[in-house]
Amino acid sequence: MANKEILLVVDVFSNEKDIDKEIVFQAVESALEAATIKRYGNQIKARVSIDKKTGDYTTFRRWEVVEPDDDFENGLEFPDAQILLDDARQKNPDINVGDFFEEEVESVEFGRIAAQTAKQVMIHKVREAERSKIVEAYTDRVGELITGIVKRIEKGSVYLDLGGHVEAYIAKEDMIPRESFRIGDRVRGYLKAVRSEPRGPQLFVTRAAPELLVALFRLEVPEVGEGMIEIKGAARDPGARAKIAVKANDPRLDPVGACVGMRGSRVQAVSNELAGERVDIILWHESEAQFVINAMAPAEIESIVIDEDKHSMDLAVSSDNLSQAIGRGGQNVRLATELTGWELNVMDASKAQETSGAQANKTKQLFIDQLGVDEEIATILVEVGFDSIEEIAYVPVNEMLEIEEFDKELVDELKGRAKDALLISAIASEEKIETAEPSQELLEMEGMDEALAYELAGQGIVTLDDLADQAVDDLLDVTGVDEERAAKLIMKARERWFAEDQGELG
Known part of the structure; x- marks a missing residue:
């Protein structure tokens, strides 16, 4: 059956929606198939093939080839849509189970198709194509800044119109707290994900993630975009405060000054975009202890105790500086922890000194008792950082020889006594367990x-x-x-x- 109207519909849909003609042809075929199936009481399967050049189309009724099923009369569960293998092979010897046997039937006229059915099928196909096109266009843009116009607001979440019938979605939890928009406002965000979904949003944008802060500095500070300054990390309390760590790859540059800008113009532009969020620019340092000190600014750190095993640092600050170091609601230390990756524990310097002194005395007495050394040697061991018998027993000899007051003879003697003390302790523990009786x-x-x-x-x-x-x-x-x-x-x-x-x- 020939139908020039089909070619006209395909051209109109393809041009108006900017959709590939093949997609529209598939939609028309689906609509014709639906109309054919409806003519037979929705019991059969059908296939329609359109000649893309002439608009001619042919309709085939289809039967799925199956093995006989003894549970059903005539061996078929769906007699109108299935055919037994033996019957199908009488007409097509090469056919197999799972294939479709087809016979040409009279086609429905395109002009007589129920308008609503055709329209719904075609619109659905076109929408699918449009959504796939959006995903394809934006997948490579994940991690970029995008700008859109507020189209609608639903329960605190915002839908942005990016132009070209493209929408982006900012969930309520991805908004900056207490930030409000109105329809028509221009909004910038960080594209965090693109997902192909049959319904709902596909482009997901955030204004609360640290990545948005990094992207804004990359936009505002040319040296960052050119790679002369590297952003090593960022942490945010959205809408309130943020910290960003920077490093200069060019020794002639001041990375902090470059990010601040003339009279604070660059950092102020970023702050304005983030609803007035205060941004601390931190100088990154290869020494993790120094990096932590920088990250805790403006608080001044008096001393640091590092625990490598727990990946934590105890920071001692003066009593007057304690509240500033912790920050309102723990904000300063929390952001510094997030930025550096270390668990930071802030404490009063005077109390830390008391605790440290008590621990030092306890360790010193341990060395006196178990190593049989005098107070002077025990004090030296504590002062250079030893805090267990195990360390003395197994630390390399050359490291202990770096202690000014120690010579090789003394080091060997100390290491030997430490190993003996560990052995005695292990034997005692084993004997205690062996002789232990249950309560x-x-x-x-x-x-x-x-x-x-x-x-x-x-x-x-x-x-x-x-x-x-x-x-x-x-x-x-x-x-x-x-x-x-x-x-x-x-x-x-x-x-x-x-x-x-x-x-x-x-």
Whole structure:
């Protein structure tokens, strides 16, 4: 059947919507297929093929080729849409299960298609194509600044019109707190994600992420865009305060001054874009301790104690400077923690000194008692940073020789005494465990037997509280204990804790 009207519809839709003609042809074919299926009471399957040059189209009724199913009469679950393999092969010997057997049938006229059905199918296909086109166009732009006009506001979330029938979405949680917009306002944001979804927004924008701050400085400071200044990190309390770390790749440049700009013009432009957010520009430093000191500005740090294992730093500041170091609601130390990646603990310098002094005295006495050294040597060991017998035993000899007061003979003697002290301590601990006996309450606990109680005691689990402190995995090496029994034993041991808690609540 020929129909020039089809070619006209395809041209109009393709030009108006800027959609590939092939997509529109598929939409028309779908509409004709839907009309054909409707003619047969929605029981059959159909396929329509359009000649893209002439507008001619042919309609085929389709049957899926299946094996016979004994659960249904004639072996077919859907007789109007299925055909048995043997029957299909009588007409097409090469056909297989899963293929479709087709026969040409009379086509419905394009002009008589239910207008609403055709329109809905075509609009749906066109919308799908438009959405795919948007995703394709913006996927490579994730991480960029985009600007749009506020189109509508729903429950605190904002929809932006980016032009060309493209919308972007800023969720309420991605807005700067207390920031409000009106329809028609021009808004800039950071494109954080592009997702292909059948309905709803596809472009997701944020104004609260640290990445927006970085992107704005890249826009306002040419040296950043050119790579002469590198932004090493950023942290934000959106709408209130932010910190950004910068480093100069050109030694002739002052990275902080360049980002501040003449009379603060550059940083002020960024602040204005972020609803007045105060921005601290921090000089990045390769020394992590110095970087933390810079990040805590304007607070002045008196001393730092670094714990590499916990990846934390204890920062001592004067009493007068304590509130400034912490910031309102902990804001300053929280942003510095986020910026540097270190867990920062701020404390009063006088209290820190007292704590440090008490710990130093305790460590010094430990060295005197276990190494048999005098107070002078113990003091030197503490002052240079040793805080355990293990460190003295295993630190490289050359590092200890760097201590001015120590020679090789003394270092060897100290390391030997430290290793002896560790060995004696290990033997004592082992003997204590071997001779340990389970408490009476552990022996009498429901589900416990004597052999198990003694084996647990040999591992240092002597009382009910000791058992209650264990995790299931801790008991799996014990003879005759699987996960289920371990869990039951631990929960039984904890019953007393629960009873005590309920008594306190009562």
